[in-house]
Amino acid sequence: MDEGVDMAGRSRQIKLAVIGIFAVLVAAFILTYQNPVARASASGPSPSFTNAPAEGNCTACHIGSPLNSGEGNLQISGLPAAYSPSQQIPLTVTLSQDDAVVFGFQLTAIDGTGKTIGFFAVPTTSPARSQVVNNIVEGDQRAYVEHTVDGLIGTDFGSNSWSFVWTAPAELSGSVTFYAAGNAANGDGSPANDLIYSTAKLIQQAAPTISISGRVLTANGTGLRNAVVRLTSSELSVTAPTSSLGYYSLSDIPNGKTYTITVASKRYRFEPRTLTVSADLTDIDLQGLE
Numbered sequence: 001m002d003e004g005v006d007m008a009g010r011s012r013q014i015k016l017a018v019i020g021i022f023a024v025l026v027a028a029f030i031l032t033y034q035n036p037v038a039r040a041s042a043s044g045p046s047p048s049f050t051n052a053p054a055e056g057n058c059t060a061c062h063i064g065s066p067l068n069s070g071e072g073n074l075q076i077s078g079l080p081a082a083y084s085p086s087q088q089i090p091l092t093v094t095l096s097q098d099d100a101v102v103f104g105f106q107l108t109a110i111d112g113t114g115k116t117i118g119f120f121a122v123p124t125t126s127p128a129r130s131q132v133v134n135n136i137v138e139g140d141q142r143a144y145v146e147h148t149v150d151g152l153i154g155t156d157f158g159s160n161s162w163s164f165v166w167t168a169p170a171e172l173s174g175s176v177t178f179y180a181a182g183n184a185a186n187g188d189g190s191p192a193n194d195l196i197y198s199t200a201k202l203i204q205q206a207a208p209t210i211s212i213s214g215r216v217l218t219a220n221g222t223g224l225r226n227a228v229v230r231l232t233s234s235e236l237s238v239t240a241p242t243s244s245l246g247y248y249s250l251s252d253i254p255n256g257k258t259y260t261i262t263v264a265s266k267r268y269r270f271e272p273r274t275l276t277v278s279a280d281l282t283d284i285d286l287q288g289l290e
Contacts, residue, residue: 043149045183047135047142050108051198052179054138058104062183062194070195072097074182076107082206083168083176084278085256091166093180096159097195101187103153103160106146107180114138117176120145121165130162172205172255206255210277213249214284216242216263216270223247224288228264233257253277261286 051057051067059067078091095103111117120143122130129151133144145164154160168176178201185194212231216224223246230239231250236259240248253259255277261284263270268288275281 044131044133044146045104045106047106047133047144047146048137050106050144050179050181051200052108052110052137052142052177053114055179057181057198058183058194058196062185062191062196064193065195068197070097070184070197072100072184072195072197074105074180074197074199076178076180076199076201079178079201079203082204082279084206085168085172086170087168087256087278089166089168090163091178092161092163093182094159094161095182095184095197097184097197098158099186100158100184100195101153102185103182104147104151104185105162105180105182106144107178108142108144109166109176109178110142111176112174115140116142117173118166118168119143121167123163130164172208175202175204177202206278207280208255209252210255210280211249211251212253212261212275212277212281212284213247214282214286216246216248216265217285217287219268219288219290221287224265224268227268229286230262230264231259232262233259255279263288 045058048055049057049060057067073096075094076091077094078089080089083089093105093107095105109117114137120132122128122132122145127150128148130145131148133146134141135144147162151162179198181196181198183194183196216227216229218224225242225244225246227242227246228239229242229248229250230237231253236254238250238253240250242248258274258276260272260274262272263286265288270286270288273286275284
């Protein structure tokens with residue numbers, strides 16, 4: 001009897017131990033996947049930590065150093081002063097810190113109301129060094145581009161960079177601000193004493209319309225008068241005559257489109273030209289053929 005009671009007691013102890021271990025694992029799972037700050041960032045940070053409005057930054061988890069307190073820096077390169085509709089803009093985020101071992105980043109682009117604008121595309125390399133993720137911020141979905149586990153280490157000691165493409169919206173939508181945060185980590189596996197950086201860059205929308213001007217020339221390079229310059233697309237067809245010296249000007253042309261420009265002349269033949277416009281174009285000269 002004593003042996004049977006002892007065996008029964010051991011069985012209960014084992015069951016309780018198994019239940020305890022299971023409870024710990026469940027709690028860890030819930031903490032990791034329901035608390036964004038607790039989630040590991042080696043394979044990519046939780047969304048919404050770019051320091052954009054209504055967001056935090058990496059100091060929410062990585063402690064010990066105030067934001068932008070190190071001697072390194074975080075840069076976004078490739079942004080133009082203004083964007084045109086559907087313009088594809090290659091961008092590079094570079095994070096530098098001389099004594100850092102691993103590097104991570106996250107970036108988003110939002111309009112003046114805080115909504116995601118445009119979309120990101122990352123290189124199709126294998127393994128992927130960056131990825132696109134989404135999250136809801138104040139009721140609206142935001143898109144983010146960020147590092148992967150294979151994008152933690154750069155080719156140069158003391159820095160790392162990630163390249164991707166941002167495509168502007170099909171319609172002009174006001175100014176766009178790019179917010180980015182980066183972690184220059186010491187590599188000790190803990191969230192302490194890493195250096196966190198952030199930056200923000202604003203670009204404006206291009207003018208909704210542009211102008212195109214230039215000169216129509218004869219085969220020998222002199223100005224051709226009374227020729228007709230025509231600009232066409234699937235949605236537009238406009239014309240302008242040339243002056244006595246061959247100059248022409250076309251105005252109020254919708255920006256961000258692709259057009260074909262041709263010349264009608266009784267004396268010369270002209271090859272059509274294709275123009276993709278993103279700003280005013282001057283000195284678009286068109287020369288006739290013999």
